[in-house]
Amino acid sequence: MSVPRESALDWVGLVARLILGAVLLIAGALKVVDLESSVLATRAYQILPYQVAVLVGYLLPMLEVVFGLLLITGLLTRIGGAVGALFMLAFAIAIASVWVRGISIDCGCFGGGGNIDPNEAIAKYPLEIARDLGLMALGVYLAVRPHSRFSLDRRLFGGPDDSAYAEDAYADDSDDDVTNDKTRPAPDTERSR
């Protein structure tokens, strides 16, 4: 017996996965091939002490690629969503921090933005924060409800979390909704000896 309402939300899960996953994967991939730029960008925020900023600059792009791929393929979706949400929250806080201090990170030689008017750069901050919070919301949604269409979670484990797969283990192997076959006996309750 399928549950139609859950099926609709599974599509929402898929969209959330693909959007958040693609953003992380693309951002990470662009930086992974140019790690020195990533380091400069991290330093430009002037939040972390120098050596930590360098480490984060090197590490962040690689983690973005890993978790971007997890989300896109729908593998370990609950964790992917939670970590993705944390990344987005961190970015939003970082931008808020430079906004409050009046630092323009895209401006001038350092930000790699060439000759950009600092006020123009700062004017973009609220939009960027809103964008990152929106992406964070997608991650939170997936962390709370990781079920989605076309996920490796379902293909490999029968579902994105332990409680789900326990049910799904008794379903057939199609990619469809969880079925509950009420004519099957529950385990351990029937001993035929």
Added chain:
Amino acid sequence: MSKHKPAKDDSRRAQLRAAQQAAAQREKNKRIVIGVVIAAVVVALVAAVALLVVRFKQAEAANFPPNATAQKDAIAVFPGSAKQGAPMVALYADYQCPACKQFEDRFGKTLEEMARSGEVQLAYHTMTFLDTNLRNDSSTRAANAAACADVAGHYADYHDAVFASQPQNEGSGYTDDQLTKQFTAQAGITGESLDTFNQCYTTKRMSGFVKSVDEAAGKANITQTPTIRVNGKQLDTKNLTSDPNSLRTEIMKLK
């Protein structure tokens, strides 16, 4: 309560067993995948730390120019002539930075006069981050060449010559010909000192020093050029006017 015939009973048990085996396999799959992801994250962390170690190792200055500061974070300009109580002025610049050239054009002469007369203790902290932004290596090569110019005894003039010839098109950078022939001539590096310069430059002997200067600027939280610090305090370039003397005023304010 058994309402099944024995045959169906067996097939029920078989189905159960199959289902439980499938569940166990899935549990195993999940453990493998989690293991792989943890391994990937650990690999990333190890790679990042390795890059960090290599980066800081390369910045150890085994060879440094004669007028390098004690902390190997800059080259002193006309050292030894400073009067008592002269403020320390640190100029952070990148040879490919257009704003730095503008500063140099307007205030370079004044600043060097102040250093020569002992009014200030001047040091140039040359950064190389524009290589990353412009995707070339001109900042590093120019910084190397300038350090070699100090070895050859003509640092300030060479520094000036580089900025004087900064290309209009940001990103064109500097050719080796410019660095080894044109700027040296303009700085008065000839004959024996030119041999010294060439020997230093072609072997890239100052590479470690150049990196150490750049790293030190990073640690000092310099994120924009040009940056001028007087006795460690930031000079607000917005207060500078077209009058070169405004620099003197601003420096003395921070003293």
